Amino acid sequence: MLAANSVLYIPMSLRFASLNSGSNGNCYFVGDEHDAILVDAGISCREIETRLSRLCLDIRSLRAVIISHEHADHIRGLEVLSRKHNLPVFITAATLKNSQLRLDPSLVRNFLHDEPILFNNLAVVPFRKHHDAADPFSFTVEKKGEVVGVFTDIGHACENVMHHFSRCHAVFLESNYDEQMLEQGGYPYPLKKRIRSQVGHLSNDQALALFLSHRTPKLEHLILSHLSMNNNKPEIVDQLFSEHAGNTRITVASRFEESVLFKLHGAQSAVKTNSLDNKRKKKFTAARGPEQLRLF
Numbered sequence: 001m002l003a004a005n006s007v008l009y010i011p012m013s014l015r016f017a018s019l020n021s022g023s024n025g026n027c028y029f030v031g032d033e034h035d036a037i038l039v040d041a042g043i044s045c046r047e048i049e050t051r052l053s054r055l056c057l058d059i060r061s062l063r064a065v066i067i068s069h070e071h072a073d074h075i076r077g078l079e080v081l082s083r084k085h086n087l088p089v090f091i092t093a094a095t096l097k098n099s100q101l102r103l104d105p106s107l108v109r110n111f112l113h114d115e116p117i118l119f120n121n122l123a124v125v126p127f128r129k130h131h132d133a134a135d136p137f138s139f140t141v142e143k144k145g146e147v148v149g150v151f152t153d154i155g156h157a158c159e160n161v162m163h164h165f166s167r168c169h170a171v172f173l174e175s176n177y178d179e180q181m182l183e184q185g186g187y188p189y190p191l192k193k194r195i196r197s198q199v200g201h202l203s204n205d206q207a208l209a210l211f212l213s214h215r216t217p218k219l220e221h222l223i224l225s226h227l228s229m230n231n232n233k234p235e236i237v238d239q240l241f242s243e244h245a246g247n248t249r250i251t252v253a254s255r256f257e258e259s260v261l262f263k264l265h266g267a268q269s270a271v272k273t274n275s276l277d278n279k280r281k282k283k284f285t286a287a288r289g290p291e292q293l294r295l296f
Contacts, residue, residue, distance in 0.1 A: 013264040021225040022255030030141040039150040042073040045080040051258040063119040067091040069133035070099035094135035130155040132199040152226040155199040166214045170221035176201035177231040225253045
């Protein structure tokens with residue numbers, strides 16, 4: 001029996017949020033109340049600080065930034081972020097070489113396929129995927145049986161992707177392009193071919209097929225990510241997946257702002273209100289100034 005003045009400690013489930021998702025910058029937060037990591041840092045250090053603050057997340061809880069590959073929309077803010085906050089950067093040797101990043105060597109850490117990276121109660125599991133980069137990886141973040149996956153920039157759903165997807169309670173999953181919009185759009189044929197290739201990006205239909213064939217009843221959240229600005233629309237993705245959602249909550253990540261802070265087991269942070277969700281819906285297709293890297 002507990003003493004009258006004792007405190008019952010209930011471990012917090014994993015929390016996760018998209019800080020930005022798209023060809024203008026990608027950055028994803030996953031962690032608990034004590035330890036957290038970022039997957040990629042494709043927006044500025046200032047924006048990362050601001051968006052974490054708006055979610056009431058303490059940047060001092062970050063233990064590292066884990067880098068998926070060297071494309072600019074995944075590393076643009078990394079140098080300043082790592083230097084300013086003394087954050088270790090987990091990155092493969094090939095990715096670092098091709099990134100031309102100038103990082104403090106004392107903060108650089110390597111990782112290997114399928115070997116967990118441990119941060120107290122968190123375990124980050126890297127696994128190889130297919131994308132047109134030097135050494136591309138995706139990741140799951142795990143805590144005592146809870147699993148959150150970050151699966152973007154994927155040419156096709158290989159065995160690694162399918163295996164890890166089926167283990168997840170929540171997934172950030174790329175749904176990059178609508179096949180008809182890409183076909184009818186103004187991109188030159190070689191670029192269209194590259195996007196569709198086995199080392200390009202997942203279409204809406206490919207992402208849906210992965211979801212339908214490898215989801216399990218434990219999948220609580222699916223956050224559709226890395227949408228193309230020119231070859232997709234959030235409302236298309238939302239409608240397509242919502243029709244098949246079942247008990248999985250479907251969210252489309254924004255290329256302009258952070259998502260709400262999600263928690264597993266049906267919980268959601270109240271940090272961002274419904275009014276903000278409504279504002280986001282109204283601005284699904286609104287442009288907010290100059291964009292970069294519009295190819296995808």
